[in-house]
Amino acid sequence: MDPKLYRLVYFSKNRILGGPSSIAIEVESILHAAQRNNARLDITGALIFNTGIFAQVLEGPRDGVEAIFEKIQQDTRHGDVQVLAFDITKERTFAQWSMGFFGRSREGHDLFGHIAVATGFTTARIEGARLFQIVRDLAFEEESRVA
Ligand SMILES: Cc1cc2nc3c(=O)[nH]c(=O)nc-3n(C[C@H](O)[C@H](O)[C@H](O)COP(=O)(O)O)c2cc1C
Structure with missing residues (x-):
């Protein structure tokens, strides 16, 4: 077995119909699935x-x-899944989360800038390293707020 640690970074477009409460219900179900499955496979991470x-x-x-x-990838709650990075990494960044969910503190703010839907999502470009940075900064910003 390959003992190395990998990190995959992607973004995708929401396909959940309805408003914020429908999205909240589905995100809750996604996080439950993550709790069920990720720890068993030694997966950690963050979702925004x-x-x-x-x-x-x-x-x-x-x-x-x-x-x-x-x-x-097969989940119909999102689409246009675009992998930005899949690399070997030395250590985990989200070791304490089987799947942390972040972004609540920034409702209404555009975290992704130039990959916003309005700019024509599928052709817009963002680098994996930049997206990783955004997720990491947000996770640790929210964590320090709770602590
Ligand atoms: C954006 C997004 C992120 C997801 N992240 C995870 C995840 O980290 N772990 C997981 O098990 N399922 C995740 N899911 C849900 C899976 O697509 C799938 O519904 C789930 O793994 C099925 O779990 P089950 O086989 O235990 O029923 C995610 C779905 C979406 C739309």
Whole structure:
């Protein structure tokens, strides 16, 4: 087995119909699934939702990341899934979260700037490293607020 640690970063477009309460219910169900599955496969990570876009970081052994991502890709609650990075990494950034959910503190703010839906989502470009940075900063900003 490959003992290395991998990190996958992607973003996707929300396909959940309805308003904020429908989205909240589905996100709750996604996080329950993550709780059920991720720890068992040694996966940690973070998920954010903003301006109609999901961004997620998955980290763990390659086979676990691939297994979870396979299911995620088939989920009709989102679409236009675009992988920005899938690299070997030395350490976990989200070790304390089987799947942390962030972004609540920034409702109404456009976290993703130039990948906003209005700019023509599928052709807009953002680098994996930049998206990872956004997710990481938001996670640690919200964590320090709770602590
Ligand atoms: C944006 C997004 C992120 C998701 N993240 C995860 C995840 O980290 N772990 C997980 O098990 N399922 C995740 N899911 C849900 C999966 O697509 C799938 O519904 C779930 O894994 C099924 O779980 P089950 O096989 O235990 O029923 C995500 C779905 C979406 C739309």
